[in-house]
Amino acid sequence: MSDSTPTVAAAEIARLAGVTRATVSNWRRRHADFPAPVTGGSEARPLFDLGEVQTWLRGHGVQAADSPLQRLRTLLRIEVAPTAVPELIETVDGTVRKPTALQSAVRDAVVATDLRQVLDVLAERGLDAVPTTGVYATERPVAALMADLLAASATPVSVLDPACGSGTLLVEAARIGATSLAGQDVLPVQAARTMVLLRSSLPNTKVDVRAGDSLLADAFPGMEFDAVLANPPYAQRDWGATELALDVRWEYSVPARGESELAWVQHMLAHLRPGGFAIALLPPAVAARTSGRRIRMELLRAGALRAVIALPAGASTPRQVGLQIWVLCKPDSAHAESVLFIDSARLSGHGAAQQDWSVLAERVVDSWRAFDHGDTDAATVADFAAVVRIVDILDDDIDLTPARRVRAAVDPVGVAAAAHAAIDLLGEHLAGLRAVADTVADWTATKPTALHTATVGDLERGGAVRLVATTTEAAAADAPQRPVLSGRDLLSGRGPSGLTTAGASLPTELIREGDVLVSRFRDDHGAARGARVADGADVGAVPGAGVIVFRTDPTRMDPWFFAGFIGSPDNAAAMFGSTTIRLDPARLRIPILRLDEQQHYGRAFRKLHLLRVAATQTSEAALRAAELIGTGLTAGVLAPTTDGGA
Incomplete structure (x- = not known):
């Protein structure tokens, strides 16, 4: 005390x-x-x-x-x-x-x-004043995916997590049928927390969680498990490179000081029974760093590395990084000849928070299941998953980055079909862009008019507009996940791309239909192109940290009028900062007009918003089509026309 x-x-x-x-x-x-x-x-x-x-x-x-x-x-x-x-x-x-x-x-x-x-x-x-650099919680959707990958190959009885944290991965292991759970964490408070949680929630499961540094003071020496699940610390400099230089766990070569993650990988393999699987969540640098080349080569030669799966950025903390899942197997009599690479990082949306995460996870598990059962044709998905022979990976770099391998492994039929589909989609977007462009073709010229304006702070005091507070409260443990709208979503013109995580604190007020949504940050002092009025998928979503929500009185302030004038040149004064440009809501200025005049402007601003969204979607479709056609031409699966045209 x-x-x-x-x-x-x-x-x-x-x-x-x-x-x-x-x-x-x-x-x-x-x-x-x-x-x-x-x-x-x-x-x-x-x-x-x-x-x-x-x-x-x-x-x-x-x-x-x-x-x-x-x-x-x-x-x-x-x-x-x-x-x-x-x-x-x-x-x-x-x-x-x-x-x-x-x-x-x-x-x-x-x-x-x-x-x-x-x-x-x-x-x-207990975690007050504890440094957490390199230690990150595993988001539940990612933990569930890791467990499902394990379940696609076998139903393990015993599972170890050597960096168990709060026990998320061990809970998922129990979900897929494990009845003996072991864990270790360097922080005693985490070990105690996980032990109590697992014993209380899984009374019929054997639980053994111990405190200590798994690399320097392994709590389970010599013990083998059916499977290992882990999200080990990243970029450790003090993991014990000198003390452990002659450790028997380094079967695939001694890890360099800067390769702590590959020390953890070998620690996981050392605790597996022959034929057992380990699933590790790792930063992408592990796949390509020069200092880890020797260990990656030996893992491949031994058949210990079975799959590398790139996740979208934001799938789990640190959210700015697109993490990877490595699927490893303790080699037995069978010798692997190929590795599965999956690149889900290029899919639309953002990580485990995206609304279609369940679809992404299902595709990943289906591809892995097919590969593990020997069906390489079913495992291969154009521009998503590729099966690559180990001999083709053993080059000078031993680069295991999935994007590199998936793009190089061209499926002729898949690329040709994807290119034709992309061209069709581009045509649809072009037609939509033309239709929207027609709605903004006619405008009435007028003499320059100085509009009388008031600040948003003044409008708030008058009751015409309200800045929705960001007060949060803890959600119930069984509360359903809600979509999350980010500032990036606003700037790109799309709907919410995120989902709340279990146990997260949520705003007391969610987005309502008619709310004005504005991105808080800018790359420059230009117009607020992302401002829009909430409808459709926005309604009921959680505003992210980069989103400002205004709620207007519709009898006094048209929301599209308000959203449109937020982007006026006059409102550059409401932005501040030199490197990161931020918006001061109270300093925004909005013209004072009658409601019927506001509504005329509002309809025009809504058309411009739809034009920007259509233009963005068309641009993305054009780039995608060009990329696929270029891939098809260079891979020899598409041929240029011979009609003699220019």
């Missing part, structure tokens, strides 16, 4: 008071008596004395949020040091004869919510 003065950050004050962080910031600016920051924080994350904050809240009539979960958070901050959390977690699912106030608070929170949420709160405190 901690003897130091309990402190809280602004986010914790917001939770304590049941308000947003913006409200806490306003209190600090407007109230001279708000407690001053104490030592131990930073300018970006100041800390405050908890007792002083509670006294100030009571003195200003602010009722503290009185939920069992919030009371537990407060008690943890006051009484428990982060290092003491693992011991506390171990008592969560047990019966204590004379519980302390803290143990009673844990029990009350479990009764009011559920065990998973309470474990998350405990882990939140």
Whole structure:
């Protein structure tokens, strides 16, 4: 337990008071008596004395949020040091004869919510001040895909995750039939959390989760499992390259200091029974780095690497990177002659959050299943999946990047058919673009007119427009996934490309029909081309971090009129920043016109929006058609016409 003065950050004050962080910031600016920051924080994350904050809240009539979960958070901050959390977690699912106030608070929170949420709160405190560089949670859709790939080949009884984190992959292993689960994590709080969660939710499953560094202090030495699932840490510099130089696990060559991921790969293979599978989630650099060439070559020669699957960027954290799934097998008597490469990174949408993720995952699993069962024809899908002979990969680079292999493996029939389909699609988009262009062909010339304008801040105070707040609250554990609209979606003119993840905090207000949607960021000081009025798939979606949502009073402000004038040259003044351009909503200026005049403008702006969307779609279709035709011509599966035309 901690003897130091309990402190809280602004986010914790917001939770304590049941308000947003913006409200806490306003209190600090407007109230001279708000407690001053104490030592131990930073300018970006100041800390405050908890007792002083509670006294100030009571003195200003602010009722503290009185939920069992919030009371537990407060008690943890006051009484428990982060290092003491693992011991506390171990008592969560047990019966204590004379519980302390803290143990009673844990029990009350479990009764009011559920065990998973309470474990998350405990882990939140336990992970305070723990560096997390290179350690990322596995999104549930990706974890499910990894488990489904495993299930497509076999039903494992025993499964190990040597970097188990919060246990997501082990939960998925149980879903596909595993009855013996083992895990290890370098952080004791994660190991304790996962052990309690698995034992409580899977009472008929054997569970053994231990704390420790799997590479430097393997908790399961000499043990073999039917399968291994792992999302190991990335780019570790202190993984033990010097201490482990002569380790017996390096069957495929000693990993270089900068190849920690390939150390983890060999650790996984060392714990497999012959013929067992390992599924690893890895950064794309592992497939091509020069320092890992020798190990990649030996994995291929031994037949240990069976598939490399590129995922779309955003599938799992870190979201800016398109991660890869490696399917590995402990070699037995059979010798593999080929490897399956799948490039799903080029598909539309963004990662595991995309709406058609289930379709993507099904295609990936179907291709892998066919390949694993020896049906290479069924496994091969034009511009998506390719089966490549190992001898053809053993070149100077040993580059395992799926895009390179899939593009090189041209299926004549598939490419020709895809090219013809792309040409047909381009024709459809061209026809649609012409139809939309016809609607904007006629305009009435007029003399320059100076329009009287008001700021959005003025319009808000007058009730004509409201900026929808970004207040969030924790979603229920069984809450359905919702689509997420990003700023990139707005700029490209498409619908929501994302889905919420399990347990994520969601905005209290979702997008409604008629809301005005604006991208918060710009690449330059140009017009806000992404601004539009919500309809169709936008309705009910969650606005992403890069999206501003305005809600107009339709009896006073036409939403398309409002959206169109947001992109006016006058509103360049509402943008700030030198490298990343941001939008200040309150500084936007909108003309003051009668509603009927607004509606004339609104109809025109909607036509321009449709024109931009059609132009973008046509451009993408044209580029796709040109790429496929070029591939077909250079691969010899398409021939130019001989009609003598220019």
